[in-house]
Amino acid sequence: MKIVFMGTPEFAVPCLETCIHFEGAQVIGVFTQPDRPKGRGNKLTPPPVKAAAQKEDIPVYQPEKIKSAQAMEILKGLNPDLIVVVAYGQILSQEILDLPAYGCINVHASLLPKLRGASPIQWAIVSGENETGVTTMKMSAGLDEGDMLHKQSLKLSDTITGGALHDLLMQMGANVLKETLEGIVKGSLTPVPQDHKLSTYAPKIEKRMAEIDWERTAEEISALVRGFDPWPAGLTSLGEVKLKVFTPEVVREDSLKSMAVQAEPGVLIDVDRVSFTVKAGRGAVRFFEIQAPGARRMKVSDYLLGHSLKAGDRFN
Structure with a gap:
């Protein structure tokens, strides 16, 4: 199974490693955000996913816009069987969603349909949730609205911080992705539609x-x-x-x-x-x-x- 991985921050790295080491799979390309200035010196810094991919000699692509004709041309040339998306930071077009035989799957750090959006980890705590977790879903055109493939939950203590929860869900995400990939290979997954009436939103933090x-x-x-x-x-x-x-x-x-x-x-x-x-x-x-x-x-x-x-x- 040929996989294209799309992700950017540290949170996505364990999921990339899961794809790399998954038996019968080959990560043929990684898409990540462009290098950005960082720190007091504004030094141009590569995303964590780029650094992880380069260690494994996997080709890295950093388009400013994933919907551009050039990015689409690259994707068509790679011809992946599956695209795995984890905190990439760009919205995919319907043309991209339709490209792989197995579609595009996303690892989202909440128990969907709760906490759709950019910052589900922090808002799970701020909004007073008793539990949160990770959901994998088959991506659709709507924001985090796709059919759910697999879930794992985690109880929240009254002392947990956003940073600590990030690290827990980062590892949980890799585990849930591994089980999802196994289900795809076996054909044992039953996609479950989300109940949109139960959805909540986790906006980007300001x-x-x-x-x-x-x-x-x-x-x-x-x-x-x-x-x-x-x-x-x-x-x-x-x-x-x-x-x-x-x-x-x-x-x-x-x-x-x-x-x-x-x-x-x-x-x-x-x-x-x-x-x-x-x-x-x-x-x-x-x-x-x-x-x-x-x-x-x-x-x-x-x-x-x-x-x-x-x-x-x-x-x-």
Whole structure:
């Protein structure tokens, strides 16, 4: 089975490796996004998938637009039996979807039809889901609307972060893809249509989405901060100073002292050697890590060595 793989970030690398090592398969080409400037020096940096493909001497193609005539010509020349798409970052045309004999399959980091879109990992946490997972589907023209081929789920703890969940689902994605490829070879898969009425959307993350609204409940604030860890982090400000906060712990309303219960949302109600606690719309949130402008992420205990935080300070 001749496979063309399309993917870009680190998340896609284990899936590429699954295709490379799958018995009876040959990855004949890899499509990935063009090299982009990265870091403070704006150094042109190849996508992780490109680096992984080059290690295996697999031809790499980086069209600015996958729908271009030139890209289509390359794909037709490769004549794949199957196209596997994992976090590629471009939308495929119907002509491409119709090209391989086995069609195009996508590895998506959610339990479809929930959390269609660009950022399902982070939004699973931010939106308060109890579980998430990975779905493989046969691609269609609609955004993440194709018939589902295989699923695997994962329970979400109340401490998990976006970064930790990314790593778990990255490996799960490779496992689910392997089982999907086995099903394709055996002809044992039964595509299941999605119930579009149950669909939700996980849009691309923008920094403004991570701004903390202290009127929300402690649970909602914790979910936002954890979901957007490591990027863009929970964003707030103290006076004119913009801060990022991490590692939240929910403090329930019924465990707060009477004066703290009466405090307005956003008011700092307690500081100790290792943390500070801020009143929420219901309950409070205790934070153990913080990042100031131009500084690294650090423990609150280290931050307090050079900065002052005191009860009554207001975050906004």
